[in-house]
Amino acid sequence: MRRLRFLTFVAIFSIGFSGVMSAQTRRQATLSDLDISRGLKEALSVGIRNAVAELGRENGFLDNPDVQIPLPNGLKRTESTLRFLGQGKRVDEFVTAMNHAAEKAVPAAVDIFLDSAKQMTFNDARNILFSGEDDAATKFFRRTSEDRLRSKFRPIVEDFTEQVGVTQKYKEMIGRYGFVGRVIGEDASDLDGYVTEKAMDGLFFVIADEERKIRRDPVGRTTAILRTVFGVLR
Numbered sequence: 001m002r003r004l005r006f007l008t009f010v011a012i013f014s015i016g017f018s019g020v021m022s023a024q025t026r027r028q029a030t031l032s033d034l035d036i037s038r039g040l041k042e043a044l045s046v047g048i049r050n051a052v053a054e055l056g057r058e059n060g061f062l063d064n065p066d067v068q069i070p071l072p073n074g075l076k077r078t079e080s081t082l083r084f085l086g087q088g089k090r091v092d093e094f095v096t097a098m099n100h101a102a103e104k105a106v107p108a109a110v111d112i113f114l115d116s117a118k119q120m121t122f123n124d125a126r127n128i129l130f131s132g133e134d135d136a137a138t139k140f141f142r143r144t145s146e147d148r149l150r151s152k153f154r155p156i157v158e159d160f161t162e163q164v165g166v167t168q169k170y171k172e173m174i175g176r177y178g179f180v181g182r183v184i185g186e187d188a189s190d191l192d193g194y195v196t197e198k199a200m201d202g203l204f205f206v207i208a209d210e211e212r213k214i215r216r217d218p219v220g221r222t223t224a225i226l227r228t229v230f231g232v233l234r
Contacts, residue, residue, distance in 0.1 A: 033122035035228060040125050040137055041117045042225050047138070047210035048113050051203055056106045061099040067202030069098050072194050094166065098191070101160040102199035105153040109145075109203060112152060116145040129230075134215050135208040142204050149203075154196045161192055 054060055061068055071079055071091070082091055120128075120140070128136045160166075214221055214230055221227045 031228075033126065035225070036129050037120065037122055037125040039225050039228065039230065040120065040128060043137060043211060043214050043230070044113060044117055044141060044207075046214065046226070047207040048110055050210050051206040052107050052110060054206055055202060056103055058103070059099075060103045060106075061199075061202060062096065064202075064206075067198075067205055069095070069102055069195060069198040069202070071095060072191070097161065097164050097166040098195050098198075100164070101157045101166065101195050102202065104160045105156040105196070105199045106203050108152045108156060109149055112145050112148050113141055116141050116148075119144050134212040136211075138204055138208040138211050141207070146200065149200055150196060153199055154192060157195045157199065158192045161195070166191060 054064070055067065070076060071094070075082075079091060082088070124140065128140055133139070214226060221230055
């Protein structure tokens with residue numbers, strides 16, 4: 001008798017679970033490839049627009065501890081020594097200048113991302129949407145646009161660092177102390193490259209956060225197409 005009740009419970013549970021799964025499958029099936037593609041491109045548009053607004057403003061990097069660009073690792077090891085030697089102000093000016101250079105570069109990402117979106121196939125779009133990863137779209141766009149972003153960001157960073165004398169600030173900061181210069185790492189030898197990479201890291205970090213909001217929180221779905229496409233994930 002107990003066995004019969006158990007089997008009955010299992011059968012009822014299986015039917016109910018199957019119904020839930022089929023309902024979810026039906027919701028996914030109702031989405032056309034075109035809708036999914038439009039939804040992901042809209043998510044990208046929202047994400048990049050918000051990321052650029054946040055990071056491209058004055059102190060956009062400095063005010064965000066998650067993306068603020070620190071001293072290169074090689075210099076970080078000597079920061080306390082530099083401050084002890086009276087170079088604290090120069091250290092702070094140097095960090096501020098690097099972060100301002102990054103904020104100047106990020107607006108250039110918009111056109112590159114929009115062009116990258118054109119490379120997305122319908123199959124890419126469906127795989128990204130139902131990947132189960134909160135940052136799947138961000139990873140796709142990083143993979144398809146990173147090289148172009150780097151080539152676009154670096155000249156902007158170089159122009160800014162030259163204008164404000166970042167390299168000069170760097171030389172002034174360590175130039176008086178030869179032993180400091182001898183212990184810096186490779187990431188301090190190409191400052192423009194270092195800032196460029198950190199600017200891209202910060203940008204993708206914020207875009208991933210925006211994607212996560214759209215996927216998890218209905219409030220983040222600010223347009224009809226976002227509500228339609230990402231609503232099937234609930």
